[in-house]
Structure formats: structure tokens, C-alpha cells
Amino acid sequence: MTIRIEMLRAFVAVAQAGNLAQAAAQLGRTPSALSMTLKQLEAHLGRPLFESDRKSRLTPLGAHVLELAQAELRQFDFTVRAIETSARSxxxxxxxxxxxxxxxxxxxxxxxxxxxxxxxxxxxxxxxxxxxxxxxxxxxxxxxxxxxxxxxxxxxxxxxxFSDRFGLVCARGHPLACQAEAPGLEEAVAAGLLGNTLQGLISEGAVRSALETARVTVPNTLSLIAMVSSGEWVTILPASVAELMPASLVFRPLAGLSSRxxxxxxxxxxxxxxxxxxxxxxxxxxxxxxxxxxxxx
Missing domain, CATH: 3.40.190.10 (Periplasmic binding protein-like II)
Structure with missing residues (x-):
């Protein structure tokens, strides 16, 4: 027997619902049919996926299979949509x-x-x-x-x-935005430097280390903007990213930072x-x- 995509779909539905009845209703199948599908899958694997017949808790293998099955279903469903879209275009x-x-x-x-x-x-x-x-x-x-x-x-x-230079981004009323000379790394760290997803592109070791060891890292751009806008935090970003931020934020060169x-x-x-x-x-x-x-x- 081979593992079919519908077996994985049945397993994921039961694992997410925590019981057969709810999963069966979602898939439009009977609980007994769904139970049989799970038994076939477990028989093929030779090990149980659930700790009991109640299907409320996964075994360690079940948790691993769930992660892999979800990824496979996302890919399969994406492929089906792509095929159908191509046929209609x-x-x-x-x-x-x-x-x-x-x-x-x-x-x-x-x-x-x-x-x-x-x-x-x-x-x-x-x-x-x-x-x-x-x-x-x-x-x-x-x-x-x-x-x-x-x-x-x-x-x-x-x-x-193209390429653009990294610099400091802070609220317009922040002390680092108002001082005449370009802020330094120590001043940025003291002001509450936030890490972000672009820090890996910075070549200066001291700056990169400061970002990687920041107490707070914010991958999401909207959340990053909100935190910097509060005036309690600063971050380092490329100039073209800063251009898209609200007027309440400013971009300044950071002393000693020349990475692009x-x-x-x-x-x-x-x-x-x-x-x-x-x-x-x-x-x-x-x-x-x-x-x-x-x-x-």
C-alpha cells in the first residue's frame, strides 16, 4: 500500500480537530470511514499516530507526521490551484x-x-x-x-x-534624530536597538553583532514601524525601506556603518x-x- 494524499488529509483533519466526529463532518465523511483510513495509515507505518482511540493526543511520530503532512497538503493544493488557473488563462x-x-x-x-x-x-x-x-x-x-x-x-x-545604504531609523522627535552629528552604534544600542530580518546583510561585525544580540527582534515590518514610532526604540534599515515609512520616522546615517x-x-x-x-x-x-x-x- 502507498500513502495517498487523502490519507494525509484525513489524518491532518483528525489531528487538528482532536476527535473523529468533528473531522468527519469537515471532510464530509462518516467517522467509521475516517477511522478505517487512519488504521490503514498506521498499519502502513507500523506505529501508532495517536496515543489512544480518542484521537485527542498525538504520539511523537504523529506530531512529526502532522508537520510533514501539512506541508505536503499545502504544496498539493497549491499545485492543483496552479493547474486550474493555467487552464483558465x-x-x-x-x-x-x-x-x-x-x-x-x-x-x-x-x-x-x-x-x-x-x-x-x-x-x-x-x-x-x-x-x-x-x-x-x-x-x-x-x-x-x-x-x-x-x-x-x-x-x-x-x-x-540597485543598492542602498543602511542607516538608523528613529522617531522624528527622538534625541538621536535631533542631534547634529551622526549617531554612533553605542548610542543606538543605548536607545533600544531592535533587530530585524535585514541585519544579516550588514558586513560590519560590531553592528551586526549588536543587532543579532538585541533584546527584541521584530521580523514584521508593520510591527517594526509601530515600535520605532513609539519613540522608545530605534532600528537599522536600508534607505529605500525607510522611504516607505510614515513621516513621523526619520532615516539618518550611522557613524561607522557603510554597508549597502x-x-x-x-x-x-x-x-x-x-x-x-x-x-x-x-x-x-x-x-x-x-x-x-x-x-x-
Whole structure:
């Protein structure tokens, strides 16, 4: 016997519900049929997935299988949706993922121009952090991605778009925003330096260490803005990210920090609609990146 996708779906439903009755109702099956499916799965594995027949607690193996099964179901469901979307899109589908700071600059202009050239084109655009964008490309869930840094991925083409300087971001009324000279690292740490997801791109060891050992790290950009806006915290970000923040925040050079964040575009070498991917690539390359290159200098 092989493990079928519906076996995994049944197992995940029961594990999440904590009982057969509720899971069976969600899946439109009878509890007895669901129980039989779980027994077949456990028989194939040779070990129990639940600690009792009540199905309320997972065994250590069950917890591990749940994590793997959820990931597999997400991938399977995504693939099914992608197949159906492609079949319904005569001129094709283009899937693009970008870091938020670039999505607002790239998406409106490029997608508008492509929509004019391909009236029946379907575009799926999303914003995510660089790691998630790279994962989507590797898994075939995106055709083109825009990320921070210069990652080299197997089967993925890359080009650099621009670079901008890192600097200190703080509330407009913060003492570090008002002083005449550029703040130093010690002053930033004393002011409550927040770590964030871009700190790994900083080359200066002292600055990177200060961010990595920060008492508080905030991966989410909106939460980061809210905390810095309170005036109780500061952080270090690239200049183009700071441009998107509210006027209540300011960007300042940090003494001793010269690191720059490179922004790259990535494209899978094998895409379902290569003409569309290449058209998007060329449109992005034609944007006025020279106006952004050197930002924060």
C-alpha cells in the first residue's frame, strides 16, 4: 500500500480537530470511514499516530507526521490551484513575489504595462520576505522574485537592480534624530536597538553583532514601524525601506556603518510561460533604478 494524499488529509483533519466526529463532518465523511483510513495509515507505518482511540493526543511520530503532512497538503493544493488557473488563462499566468519595499515600486508600473500588452494575462503578485521569495522560486511557486541580497539558486537567473545604504531609523522627535552629528552604534544600542530580518546583510561585525544580540527582534515590518514610532526604540534599515515609512520616522546615517543592501531580481530558468516571464524581466530592468542606486549615500 502507498500513502495517498487523502490519507494525509484525513489524518491532518483528525489531528487538528482532536476527535473523529468533528473531522468527519469537515471532510464530509462518516467517522467509521475516517477511522478505517487512519488504521490503514498506521498499519502502513507500523506505529501508532495517536496515543489512544480518542484521537485527542498525538504520539511523537504523529506530531512529526502532522508537520510533514501539512506541508505536503499545502504544496498539493497549491499545485492543483496552479493547474486550474493555467487552464483558465488563455494568454498564460505569471507568478511574481517581491519584498514589500520593492513591490510598491515595481508592481503598479510593470503589471500595468504587461496588462496592456497581454489583455488576457493573469498575474498573481504577492509580497514576502526574501527567504520566502527564494523558497517560492525553488519550489516552483513563483516565476520571478525580487529580493534583498544576491542569492545564487540552482536553476534561477539573477541580476542586480540597485543598492542602498543602511542607516538608523528613529522617531522624528527622538534625541538621536535631533542631534547634529551622526549617531554612533553605542548610542543606538543605548536607545533600544531592535533587530530585524535585514541585519544579516550588514558586513560590519560590531553592528551586526549588536543587532543579532538585541533584546527584541521584530521580523514584521508593520510591527517594526509601530515600535520605532513609539519613540522608545530605534532600528537599522536600508534607505529605500525607510522611504516607505510614515513621516513621523526619520532615516539618518550611522557613524561607522557603510554597508549597502543589494536588491536583486531572480527568475526561474524553466517557467510555464517563458515569454511572459521574459517580458516582465525586461520591464523591470527598464525601470529608473539609477534614481535609487546610491540611496542613503
Amino acid at each position: 488563455p494568454e498564460g499566468v505569471l507568478r511574481v513575489a517581491s519584498i514589500p519595499s520593492m513591490a510598491s515600486f515595481v508592481f503598479p508600473a510593470v503589471i500595468t504595462r504587461l496588462a496592456g500588452r497581454y489583455p488576457r494575462l493573469r498575474v498573481e503578485a504577492c509580497d514576502a520576505d526574501s527567504r520566502q521569495v527564494c523558497d517560492a522560486l525553488v519550489r516552483g511557486q513563483a516565476d520571478i522574485g525580487i529580493v534583498s541580497g544576491a542569492p545564487e539558486l540552482n536553476g534561477v537567473r539573477r541580476t542586480g537592480l 543592501r543589494e536588491v536583486s531580481m531572480l527568475m526561474r530558468e524553466r517557467t510555464l510561460f517563458p515569454e511572459l516571464a521574459e517580458a516582465f524581466w525586461q520591464e523591470v530592468c527598464a525601470l529608473p533604478w539609477q534614481r535609487r542606486d546610491g540611496a542613503g549615500a
